[in-house]
Amino acid sequence: MELLYLIEEFFKIVMDPMVVLVIFGATALGTIIGALPGLTATMGIALLTGLTYKVPVNYTFAILMGIYVGGIYGGSISAILLNIPGTASAAATAIEGNLFAKRGKAALAIKVTRSASIIGTLVGVLALALIAPQLSRIALQFSAVEYFLLAVFGVLMCGSIVTSDLTIKGWIGGLLGLCVAFIGYDVISGAPRFDFGNINLSGGISLIPAMIGFYAIPEVIKALARDGADAPAMDMEGSVTESPEALASKSVAGGKDPGSFAIALKNIPVIIRSALIGVGIGALPGVGEDVAAWIAYDNARKTSKRKDEWGTGECYEAIIAPEVANNAAIGGATIPLLTLAVPGSPPAAVLLGAFMIHNIRPGPMIMVDSPRFIFYIAALILVAVVALWVVGILLARPMSSILKIPSVFLMPIIAVLSIVGAYALNLKRFDIFVVVLFGAIGYILDKMKYSAAPIVLGIILGTMIDENFRRALIVNKGDPSFFVTNSWISLVFVVIIAYVIIKQMVPRQLGSRVNLKNLRGFLAARRPGGTPPRP
Template identity: 35%
Template sequence: MEVLQDFLIPFLDIRLLLLVAAGTFAGIIIGAIPGLSVTMGVALLLSLTYSWEMYDSLALMLGVYFGGVFGGSRAAILINMPGAPSSVATTFDGYPMAQKGEAKLALTLTTIFSFVGGIVGVLILATAAPLVSKIAIHFAQRDYLLLALLGLLLVGSLSKGATGKGIFAAGAGIIIGLVGMDTIGGGSRFTFGSFQLMNGVNFVVAILGLFGMSEILYQMKNLSAEGKASILKKTAFPTIAFLLKFLPLSLRVSVLGVLIGALPGAGGEIAALLGYDHAKQTVKNPNRPFGEGAHAGVIAPEAANNAAIGGALIPLLTLGIPGDAVTAIFIGALFIHGLQPGPLLMEQSGDLFWMMVGSATLANIFLLIFGLAVVTIFIRIITVPNQILLPIIAVITVIGSYALNNNITDVYWMLGFGFIGFFMKVYKFPVAPLVLGIILGPLVDTSFRRAYMGSDGGFDFLLGFVNAPITLILTIVFVFTLVSQTSMFQQLKAKFKKA
């Protein structure tokens, strides 16, 4: 009974309810503006609310957290510019849907299934937090390596028929991701003596340039004085049968998202990429090929990255370990209010745990309400003529890249990546594999080297891929996925279908 009372605190206390609502709405706006990250928003709130009551501060921060991750999909779908790194995978099919006049459907589907993913994450947080934390804490460096390699296998599906160009782009992305100080050895790599490169290339800046500024430059080639309202189809609200068809997929990728989110340092972007890959591997007969506006292509990454929030809160509340950058700020908030994050937190402050679960549930409810309520407002963005819209997006992109670190150098990097992305589009090089390499390259590098240094090298290193249950399962999944994407396997599969 006490657990239920603690859980219902945000629902029954009008002040907390309004704070969660305000935080969720503000988070959606922050997430929808490229460059204004969720981490930045939550960090700002921590500095503003440290003198507040603990419940009030955490309720507002949780609202911004859930709303911000979801809000990134708005810009990803409408203008092909991810509002957050975790929304990169949403651009793969979300923007093509918008170009085909299905922006309203894409926004509606991402809202509904973001809610599903968020609720699944909260349910697992409430019921299986200790179990998931035990699984997460047993992940070794080889397991992180296999997860990153699984993500890199998306290169084939993101290359749109130009596999060679996609592999080249991904390789270039990995090299860019390795620029800067070596986190293991302490040396510098690919810096050419430049002090500015010692901190590496901020992948958010790269995303803003490759997806945002490059799209602006590319569309400037074909400016039209006419509006774009004609491309919008009159889309009815999805039927229950239509939504139920995707429910099993959303539940599967949500569980995957929770597990990825619970891994320290993994983050929602990796959860979204793996969720997208899972959809591509398992969805039979999609309405369109993936990458050309498949419905499952927007549902899977959004369900996964919102579920990852619940996963990221698990190590925070059970082990005192941050699952991502935002939960690291939450640890600071708990310290400020005199609490010690760790295994004893749930026992000594059970009311706090269930209040946070209740606030997270409430944030997802408001996410659904606000997300559906403002669909028609967001959708007006793509009806604005390019002569007006493109300069506005350009200004937002410049401001967003500068706001990341208050550094003009990031603006120069963003512009550089914008021109790179423009020429890649002109010469039919896929941009997504380049971003994939920038995001996953550092994880491949550090996890491989740490795993190798933790073994005796050679055969012992290879043996490590089969001597632990989690590693063995991931190895089998990786090998199966790799084999299934080879041309020989595809030919055998086609012959089997004909027979």
């Protein structure tokens, strides 16, 4: 039945040529954003959320979903052509993808990753359409206790997984985000909190300006502050044996795919595993596409029957696995976003902000209030997949020129768009201040290896944690044992939360995460003079 709803929504969208056109344009823009280093899908969605505030809702979500799908895919193009992933989620793809390019097979690698991205996104959409309605029905049984524990679980998991240095930094990030969320009037008592008499603070810190600050401004500063900022956004030197133009021209528009889908389909076991990893990791609160891509890459390498091919520029598994996973994570991340109002990834977190400013309240009631909304979003992603296929072919040739736009021209424009986008939402000059302040703080924290994701998730889930915690206590007259005894769901959450804390603290004493060792090694190799690690 769910699939029928999905198909029905898909055709409804397709019947509106304007929406289709918007999705195609947005997917193209998303692909370019994803391909350019420093511009991410999250930043793209955050900027466009502000800039599309006055656009009709159906176009707004078409734009945002197109940017999301295109942005996650786009990173792989620069990863293959120039060995520099446009987004963090394409970092794993760059390892083998660039070796393909060095062997003169960049065009084929781009086609295979495009096919893998399409397959991954399709699996994610199916998961969204099939799982989300069931999950929202289960979530209807959630009381304040379960919501509180779910939100705590989200911040904790996100902090534990996404950090690239000490786990405790992820937790500190999440807690700092919660502190920001407490600013403003308390919904339960009506008491002003931490506003210090400032009228701008009494309404709380707006989510979208904070996100623009955390995701856009640090990238502007990073791009211009590092040595050689006046160089092209992509450092072309020594990346590939052929020029990017020559490489890109081989994946010419309209050219017949030389069996890229066939290559992808030959790796069905890898695709299935990676898609499941993508959906599963994507569904974890705040974790997102980049972690999914690394875990799928690691899993594919461990389970590969052709281990000798890895690192030779001939191993398709190595580029298929991360691309399937990071695109499947789009659907995965949207599941908790729509059913529990808990975003599964940083781009989904920004989408939550977009839903809120357009008066759409995700959560368990969504199947009651707007029964078709989940299928509508799934169908938008589905149309974006079709757009991705077309746009991927069309953009192959001009992409090499686009990648040459120097940071010194591009980044100041991003700064201007950040200011315009933040101001447009509430017409408050204070929101511009929030963008600048959080941008500077975000940059400093980024230098100290604090990920923005747990901070942002803390800001988003802070109200949920605070309100539900007190509601649960009020109902039970201050008895905290209710958090464990309320239901089997709450007990499971308590056990998982305790396990995560104990696991992180006892054996490794707050040490680094082993799973992300590859990511750190790879990112370290991106620095000047560094060499990509061989698997």
